[in-house]
Every structure is written in structure tokens, then in C-alpha cells.
Amino acid sequence: MLGYLIRRVLAAVPVMGVVALFVFLLLRLTPGDPAAILAGDNATPERLERIRESLGLNEPLIVQFITWVNKLLHGDLGTSLISNLPVMKMIGQRVEPSISIALCTIILAVIVAVPLGVIAAWKHGTWIDRFVMGLSVLGFSVPVFVVGYVLIEVFAIDLRLVPVQGFRSIFNGFGPFFERMILPTCALSFIYIALIARMTRAAMLDVLGEDYVRTARAKGINEVAVMMRHALRNAAVPVITVIGTGFALLISGVVVTESVFNIPGIGRLTVDAVLARDYPVIQAMILLTSLIYVVVNLLIDVAYTLLDPRIRY
């Protein structure tokens, strides 16, 4: 198991290397002078020269790359062209809100969706099944901002149960953090509940036709045990895949939700950077997103081996 983990982590290194190379070349190979791109339209010649100097653009490409990677490994992602703050620090401030909202959403979605999917598959073809699937279609088709604004209108403005928007760090107390987290989590989890419930139901329906489920029933154990112990564990692999990729998507950007609830997360940072052509930030975001996907995929694969003893690498 440990050997497998080490091999998987090692295998991730070349992947990240390729991403780093791409990110590096993104700026250098764009047509035109990178310094001019970085400096924007109204740059003075002195400013252009300063940027060239700071990026080492006068050096050969390979030297530039080595210097760049070296800085990267020391946590230096460059300086934002807009705010003049170190990119590392900018992202650092945005990570907590994003991770908080992603974790809360995925946990809520799993807690609600997996049982829904199991019940729908168990009662396949009955009104319960159709009801759950109907909910799922609704979850897919109502846009997240609509759900968000409706929730704000009802629970924050009319009932005054929770604040309208904003974010508080969990390190400043759980209460304020939690009450600001509830609405965005609910709004965002809607579509994930729909997705995971549908996936769980489909995977369960496949598994329920298997011989070992018939064997389990022939043993005379009750239906709950048949569902949980025999069917769900075998149906888990595709469900885990969806949960994992869903989680990665959540961390790397939920712009609409962040905007609706005014949460300073990574998603908005990325959009702002793209609109302002803040290249150092964009580069850092691509690297970060890739890293998240690599790590999440690693975790999914590890989960596979824990769930299914037949999977060994």
C-alpha cells in the first residue's frame, strides 16, 4: 500500500512538470513582447525595461525556466501586476473561503444524495424513485444564482435567520463562520445532490442485478444489510469518482456562488485576474488548479483500492 502511494506520488511529478512548462511558456510564447503584455497598454519604456529585468526576459529561455521553477519551489509565484502584492499572499487569503465552501457543500451533498440514490434504486420504478429523479432534474436545471437569491430572500431578508452574505474565518469563532456558510452551501449543493443521487441510483441498479445480491438475500439477512453491506460498497467506485471530481471543481471555482454571497474565494480571484490580464496570478491559478486535480485523482485512486480489494496497482 505504502509502495503504491509512493509510486503514485512519483508518477504525479512529471504531470506537474508538464503543467509548469505550459504555464511558463504561456507568457513567453504568446505573440509579441511579454513585457508589453504584462505592462498593459499605457506603459512607459522604463516600466517595460523594469519588467524585462524582473522577469529575466533578457536571459536565454532555458535559464529563464530554471530560475522560474527555482522561485516556484521556494514559494515565490511573482507579484501581481494590479495590486503589486505577492501572488502567494493573495491566494493564501482566498484559499480558506474556497476550501470551506467546497468541503461543506460536498459533505452536505453526500449526506443527502447517497441515501436518496440508494432508496430510489431500492424502490426502483415506484413513486419514490420517480420523485427522487424528479428532484434531480430540478436540481440540474435551476441555476445556482436563482436558488441563491431565493434562499437569501426567504432566510436572510424575510426570516432574518442568517446574514445575507459575506465570509468569516473559522478561526474567529465557529458561530459566525457557520451562519454565513449555510446559505451558500445549500445553494451550491443543489446541483451536486442531483448529480450524486443520480450516479448512486444508476450504480446501485447495476449492482442489484448481480448474483451476490441474490446470494445475500438467500442468506435471509434483512434488506438494509443487503443494501448497505453488499450493494452500496460495490456501487461505490463510480460514486466516489463523481464526488472527487465534483470536489475538485468546487475548489477551483464557484464564481457565481461567490459573487451572489460576496465570498472572497479563489473563483472570483481567477475571474478578476483574467479580466485584468494579471498574468502572474493567472499562472499561479493554473498551477494551483492542476495541483488540486492531481491530488484529488490520487485520493480517488487510493479510495478505490480501499473499497475494492481486487484493484491493485
Next chain:
Amino acid sequence: MTNPVLDINNLVVSVGKKPGGAKIIDGISIQVRERETLCLVGESGSGKSVTSLTTMGLLPKGTLVPTSGSVKLVGEELLTATDRRLRQLRATQMAMIFQEPMTALNPVVPVGRQIDEVLRAHTKLDARARKKRILDMMEQVRLPQVERIFASYPHRLSGGQRQRIMIAMALVLEPKLLIADEPTTALDVTTQKQILTLIRDLQRDHGTAVLFITHDMGVVAEIADRVAVMRQGRLVETGPLETVLRNPTMEYTRNLLASVPSLVPRPPREESREPVVLEANDLSKVYKERAFFGKGREVVAADKVTLTLRKGRTLGIVGESGSGKSTVARCIVRLIDPTSGGVRLAGREISDISRRLLQPHRQKIQIVFQDPYRSLNPRVTVGESIAEGPINYGTSHADAMKRARELLELVGLPADAVSRYPHQFSGGQRQRIAIARALALDPDVLVADEAVSALDVSVQAQVLELLDEIQKRLGIAILFITHDLRVAAQICDEVVVMQHGRVVEQGPAAEVLTHPKEAYTKALLDAAPGRDWDFANFRPVAEGVGATL
């Protein structure tokens, strides 16, 4: 006489809840008593499995419904029992083992825990007592190293071991009734023999009543006390084993028995002077498992296999699963590339030429696969499937379709079948279509890879007859791969016996299958179920020998 453990009376099972649905089971009545084995025999679709699932209360809900009659287990009515009561009865009073040991166990739970579940659901024993009982039961089913197997996952065990686990699971609470639904069909003959003996012995020790479902007359002869023959949901005939095998009263039973191929090889044909059409020399196939880091594993699937096949003759490759017989066939047809060795087809070496150069030679060797339900494209008409090969080799569409019609008549199907789709045909008919497809290219060699194994015996007999007739008419050479010695005895001129990728013994079928020289061949023949019975002549083999002497 003791009271029956299982008493099925006038049972009717229909499709759907509404009255007037098609009857899958139509008024059958059978009894099984303590210490007795009743074999329920019949071809596919006869309703054997539905009968057993009805008894266990495991019919798919809503689709198949028992509409009248009664099923009594030790006097208790099961059809009206609540779900809760049925759950209590399962494993404690009645238990079931299934056909496919590969899929009947949960792949993600260790087998010991799967047996433990039965005890946890039905007894109040503590963990230690349960484990002791399970290990004891595992020893009774003659599993080795029970502690290790207890903690193993199913994929670590062989098919035979898994079936033993299933039996241990079924019998751990000493149920009164054991239902065995084709429990040895997916196993090799040697394993089958062990499992049949095991079921017999455990039945004797525990006094269990056994309802044994099978399509294999050989197995019936080995294990049954009484036989019930089913056909299309009805009971055809029932009686003690000897009576049914010796004096079947019904036409259907007679035909069923007459279709069972005899283990005694057919009289050898004259030695052939025809040219050799297919030769394999030292053919080997090694599978390498590549590892990301470190050294990979090697599996030798075929090891220096040498064989020759003459025009108009049939060569059989027999062996158990994993013996490498299919690998050899696939190497010869070049569906996979051999690692070393040579294949000469009609005098031309084809083992190492490129795929592109191989193309003109492909038409000389054609293959028919095991499963007729999966080897024809369901979205393409039968005629197009047959014509596709000749069209690839330059025949015009019209000519190829004309040929397809002729071929369908040759294999005994109406010519207008060309415009129909595979799902409109039965398994036997589909296999005929697959044969017609293979013949469309006028091959010199026809490779039949377990081509009759998935068919019912009566259909099997017809397809074998068809192959024989085609060989006589077209002078085609047939390479016949099978695990079934009975089939091999009836169709092959020569046989090659394989084990672990190697050829153990080869020679004329009449010689190898009656006077085997190698221990492995002897063991195979010994394990063939019902080898003492000459089913087609309704007498034991020994009596037949006496009669001819």
C-alpha cells in the same frame, strides 16, 4: 415413508400480476424427502430455476408471480408467508447454491465474513463461537488452510474453492432443504466430480433433502435418487433414476437421453492421405505483465504446441479451463500474435507476416465462437453479416447476398432469413448462422472454439451433425476446441489433450479416449460425469459391452 421436506403442489407461476399473463410454470408437482436427491432436469427455458427461486421466495418482485398451487416446506406454506418469515426460513430451513461461483460471492467482503453473516442474522452465538463453527464447516467442505481462506477475498480463490465456500455458507445452519441450481456447470470436470462427491457426503452426514437442478444427464446419473424432467414449464416425467434412464415413458425424455453424446468414441475413419492444410510447430504464447517499476510477471499460456490437420479431418483440442486451448486457437487464426513458433496454413507460413500481408490468407481460416448470443452484431441483418466477409474480398454485394441465401439453406435455415436480425433466432439457429458466416469465405480450415458448449443437448446434437455433414460435402478441415470429452469423442478424428499450456497427449480419438496413456488424460476421463451410462441406448455402458461381446 417420511413426510416430504419440500412439497410443491400444482404450482403455477405467471408473468405479471394480472390474470391471463403467460404461464412460466404450469402446474408442476414435486416432492423431495429427507436424505433424498431429486434432480430437476430440463433444457434452457424449461422453468427449473424459476421453480427453485419460487421456493426460496427470491423471484424478481412484480415480474414473475406465483398465481396458484402451493409450496410447502416441512408442512409450512411458503407462498403466503410474510417476507419476514421467509427471511427467517432462509439459511435455517432452506438454503441455495448457485451456478456461478465467480459472481455469487460479494467481491469486496472476505469470504469468512460472508459466512459469518448467516450466523449473525440467525443465531445469538458470540464472535468466537461463530468463528469456530465457520472454520469447522469450512473443514467439512474440505477447504485447505481454513484460517487463511477465512480472511481471503473471493478473487483469491479458485472456482472450486468458491463453490465450497457457497456450500459451507448454505449448510452452516444445517437446513432441511438444499437447493443446488446447476452448481457444477461452470466448473471443470475434475472439480465438478469433487463437488458432487462433497454434496453427496454432506447430505449423508446431515440428512439434507437436496433439490438438484441440472441440464447435464451425466451429472444426473452421478447424483440423483429420483429424476423429474421438465419442459416448457410442465413436468414431463418423474421417477427413480434407474427407471427414467432405462425405461423413459415419454417421447421427450427418450429424445433428451438419445441426444447425450456417448463417451465411447465413434468408429475411427480410415487414415487420411489428403494434404495437410494446417500445421503448428512449437507454437508458444507468453503473456507479460508490465510493471511501472520493477519486474513484470510472465504467464506461459501455450508452450511449444505442435499439431497437424489434414483436409477433411477433425482435430480436437481438449482440456480444462486455463489449459491454453483457446490461446492456441487464437494464435492459429492470428487473432493474437504467437510469441514464438510457426503456423503453416495451406503450405504458407503465417505466424510472423504483417497484418496487411496476412489479409489474403485470412479467408482460408475462419472461426466460430462459443456464445452465439454475443458473436453476431445485433444491429446488422443476418444476410449482411454473412455477406460482409466475401464483400471484403471483392465479391459484389448482389453475389455475396445470393451466396448468403445458399449458405443459410446449407446450414438448415430458410433462405429468407437473410433479412432478419439475430434476436429473432434461437441459440442453436444463431450458431448455424455463425457457421454459415464462417463458411462464406470457402475456408480450408474451420476453427470451432467451444462452438456447441452453450447449447442444449438436443440442439448440440443437431449442430454436431451439421458440422459433420458440411465436412463430408465440402471436405473442410475442422479444428474443434472443447472441454467436453463426450463431444470430442463424437466428432474428432484426432485429439490433443492440453494442460497448463502444454500438450499432454495426442493421437487418434478412438485410441486416446479409450486407452489413455497419460495420468492426466485418465483423470479427465475418470471425472467425466455419468461415464458408466450409455444414455442413448438406455443402459449402463457395462451391459452394452456385455451385449456386443
